[in-house]
Amino acid sequence: MSQHASGSSIESVLHETRKFPPAAGFSKSAHMGSMEQYRREYERSIRDPEGFWGEVAGELDWFTKWAKVLDWKAPDAKWFVGGKTNICHNCVDRQVEAGFGAEPAIIWEGEPTGSGGPEVRRISYADLKRDVSRMANVLRSLGVGKGDIVTIYMPMVPELAVAMLACARIGAPHSIIFGGFSAQAIADRVVDAGSRVIITADGGWRRGQIVPLKENVDAACTQTDLIDHVIVLERTGQQIAWHHAPSPANGSKRDHWWHDLVQAASDECACEPMDAEDLLFVLYTSGTTGKPKGIMHTTGGYMVHTYLTSKITFDLHPGIGQVYWCTADIGWITGHSYIVYGVLPNRVPTVMYEGAPNWPGADRFWDIVERHKVTQFYTAPTAIRAFMKWGDEHPKKHDLSSLRVLGTVGEPINPEAWMWYHKVIGGEKCPIVDTWWQTETGGHMITPLPGCTATKPGSCTLPFFGVDAAIVDEQGNERGPNEGGLLAIRKPWPSMLRGILGDRERFIATYWSDIVTKDGTRYYKAGDGARRDEDGYFWVMGRIDDVINVSGHRLGTMEVESALVSHDAVVEAAVVGMPHEIKGTGIAAFCTLAPGFAADDALREALRKHVAGEIGAIAKPDMIRFTDALPKTRSGKIMRRLLRDIAEGKEQAGDTTTLEDLSVLAKLRESKES
Numbered sequence: 001m002s003q004h005a006s007g008s009s010i011e012s013v014l015h016e017t018r019k020f021p022p023a024a025g026f027s028k029s030a031h032m033g034s035m036e037q038y039r040r041e042y043e044r045s046i047r048d049p050e051g052f053w054g055e056v057a058g059e060l061d062w063f064t065k066w067a068k069v070l071d072w073k074a075p076d077a078k079w080f081v082g083g084k085t086n087i088c089h090n091c092v093d094r095q096v097e098a099g100f101g102a103e104p105a106i107i108w109e110g111e112p113t114g115s116g117g118p119e120v121r122r123i124s125y126a127d128l129k130r131d132v133s134r135m136a137n138v139l140r141s142l143g144v145g146k147g148d149i150v151t152i153y154m155p156m157v158p159e160l161a162v163a164m165l166a167c168a169r170i171g172a173p174h175s176i177i178f179g180g181f182s183a184q185a186i187a188d189r190v191v192d193a194g195s196r197v198i199i200t201a202d203g204g205w206r207r208g209q210i211v212p213l214k215e216n217v218d219a220a221c222t223q224t225d226l227i228d229h230v231i232v233l234e235r236t237g238q239q240i241a242w243h244h245a246p247s248p249a250n251g252s253k254r255d256h257w258w259h260d261l262v263q264a265a266s267d268e269c270a271c272e273p274m275d276a277e278d279l280l281f282v283l284y285t286s287g288t289t290g291k292p293k294g295i296m297h298t299t300g301g302y303m304v305h306t307y308l309t310s311k312i313t314f315d316l317h318p319g320i321g322q323v324y325w326c327t328a329d330i331g332w333i334t335g336h337s338y339i340v341y342g343v344l345p346n347r348v349p350t351v352m353y354e355g356a357p358n359w360p361g362a363d364r365f366w367d368i369v370e371r372h373k374v375t376q377f378y379t380a381p382t383a384i385r386a387f388m389k390w391g392d393e394h395p396k397k398h399d400l401s402s403l404r405v406l407g408t409v410g411e412p413i414n415p416e417a418w419m420w421y422h423k424v425i426g427g428e429k430c431p432i433v434d435t436w437w438q439t440e441t442g443g444h445m446i447t448p449l450p451g452c453t454a455t456k457p458g459s460c461t462l463p464f465f466g467v468d469a470a471i472v473d474e475q476g477n478e479r480g481p482n483e484g485g486l487l488a489i490r491k492p493w494p495s496m497l498r499g500i501l502g503d504r505e506r507f508i509a510t511y512w513s514d515i516v517t518k519d520g521t522r523y524y525k526a527g528d529g530a531r532r533d534e535d536g537y538f539w540v541m542g543r544i545d546d547v548i549n550v551s552g553h554r555l556g557t558m559e560v561e562s563a564l565v566s567h568d569a570v571v572e573a574a575v576v577g578m579p580h581e582i583k584g585t586g587i588a589a590f591c592t593l594a595p596g597f598a599a600d601d602a603l604r605e606a607l608r609k610h611v612a613g614e615i616g617a618i619a620k621p622d623m624i625r626f627t628d629a630l631p632k633t634r635s636g637k638i639m640r641r642l643l644r645d646i647a648e649g650k651e652q653a654g655d656t657t658t659l660e661d662l663s664v665l666a667k668l669r670e671s672k673e674s
């Protein structure tokens with residue numbers, strides 16, 4: 001089980017005994033005003049999930065009401081059976097129809113600051129409806145129909161939200177690829193999804209540099225002839241290549257400017273009535289094999305779960321001037337659920353920021369909080385650790401008094417970072433919601449609720465409504481207080497994944513096969529190790545599989561290994577996580593080399609570049625060690641624990657430029673342990 005970077009167990013023990021009561025004065029107005037209310041509603045949501053979720057779903061619009069709330073035959077759930085709705089309608093049209101068309105839906109800020117300050121756009125629900133309808137009509141005119149998967153590879157600009165909502169409007173599932181992924185990663189995902197249309201931009205701004213998005217799409221298109229149309233948003237104005245290749249579909253050009261297409265499009269477009277179980281999107285995430293899996297989410301359950309969690313976890317209230325900001329990229333599940341789909345139906349403006357947290361200065365986030373009077377702020381522990389390191393003077397320059405709720409997600413938060421967030425950012429008055437969930441769960445699963453849950457730094461506390469979370473062994477027996485075990489979910493929840501695109505077997509094998517009770521009941525295996533303390537609070541320790549969590553981003557060690565061995569110099573590679581001050585977990589790679597390649601820094605740099613090209617910059621190893629053989633047991637298994645110890649510096653020192661003989665260490669270790 002991988003330990004998170006917070007490491008120091010004495011620190012953790014000290015902090016564990018500290019409990020922070022729900023912020024004074026908060027409870028009166030909060031959705032969840034007391035622990036009694038939480039317990040009552042939680043108990044009901046577990047006893048009568050259909051009654052509970054049916055009521056929540058009733059807060060949103062449906063074209064046809066469902067006949068049955070839940071149909072469950074493990075591992076297949078159908079929520080709101082027979083119901084017809086459209087999530088774009090609930091995000092956008094519903095607000096316009098209710099008379100709130102002029103209110104801000106999205107507050108966007110670009111990265112470049114220039115002399116006049118940053119570019120800010122306020123997009124009202126009415127603007128959004130017009131822009132989304134136009135893009136929806138554009139997609140239809142290019143032949144995209146219900147069920148056709150559209151790939152989106154864009155910077156954090158409002159048009160990214162417009163593109164995804166346009167897909168949802170016409171029932172075309174989207175597959176959004178984070179802008180940091182490489183051409184190879186785009187090609188793999190396009191092929192897996194059978195996608196014929198890509199929406200991208202000429203580039204995006206990140207730390208003052210242009211990310212060459214269109215160039216990456218062009219390179220991806222050389223690897224597959226699936227793509228008929230590339231829609232290009234002009235963002236940076238930089239020079240890009242233009243492709244006029246005739247499309248096999250209708251003889252039109254391959255590349256189209258976004259602005260040309262929307263200019264010609266009508267701004268009337270009815271929402272496609274979607275079955276509650278129709279596919280809403282696919283989002284690729286890393287698993288234990290080299291191949292990312294396309295996690296499938298459907299319409300109704302995802303909509304209801306993300307709507308309710310946004311509302312309750314962040315305590316969103318429309319019409320009282322709240323401004324919500326989640327700093328994630330929409331390319332990850334956090335951005336899907338908690339920038340767009342869960343937030344817009346709550347009618348609280350969602351802030352989108354294009355760029356880096358430290359551009360042009362290390363106070364950029366706090367500057368944004370101050371200028372937009374952000375009330376809810378949601379970020380990742382890795383960002384908090386970076387801010388801690390950059391120094392208190394940056395947040396202290398700004399008035400952060402608008403903040404009411406702080407959130408974290410993506411990895412366990414170390415108590416030191418929690419305390420800093422609480423004191424320096426929250427002024428000791430804001431509840432911190434440490435939300436545990438996954439791409440697969442679609443929405444929050446275990447989290448404190450502001451105004452209600454007493455928090456403990458480092459614990460994600462208690463399950464959300466309807467979530468039957470438990471720490472179990474492989475037979476599904478519950479572990480006792482503070483005994484470690486597998487984090488499992490025993491009952492279906494509305495936003496649960498419905499499968500892995502095109503791979504039913506992998507879906508069952510990954511999530512539904514390892515925890516089976518004596519009577520044959522299957523539990524959902526999250527892949528995290530965790531424990532519950534004497535108060536029933538959950539403490540997530542980290543992944544128990546070969547997935548590592550780098551700056552809150554999931555990477556499969558096998559993915560990085562495959563990328564390394566695809567380089568001519570590398571014969572065999574083993575990748576493990578290692579503690580990293582900012583990233584939480586860094587990437588350590590051990591490689592054996594083909595004859596004729598020198599084990600030197602030039603090769604290290606070449607390999608880092610190569611991995612960035614195969615996957616993306618986030619997958620670049622932090623440390624590469626060359627060895628003449630990987631340490632293996634007598635039965636030929638790579639001794640990962642030994643490699644982790646070496647990466648942590650427990651055995652031998654530093655990045656050496658010569659070949660090491662790790663097999664000697666392996667033999668030593670084996671003789672010690674047997």
Ligand code: WTA
Nearest residue numbers: 409410411412434435436437438439540554
């Ligand atoms: C980890 C991100 C501890 C966990 C929403 C999980 C967390 C993986 C937390 C999912 C948290 C996420 N505390 N660990 N609050 N939130 N994780 O799919 O290991 O990118 O399995 O979803 O991140 O990562 P994913």
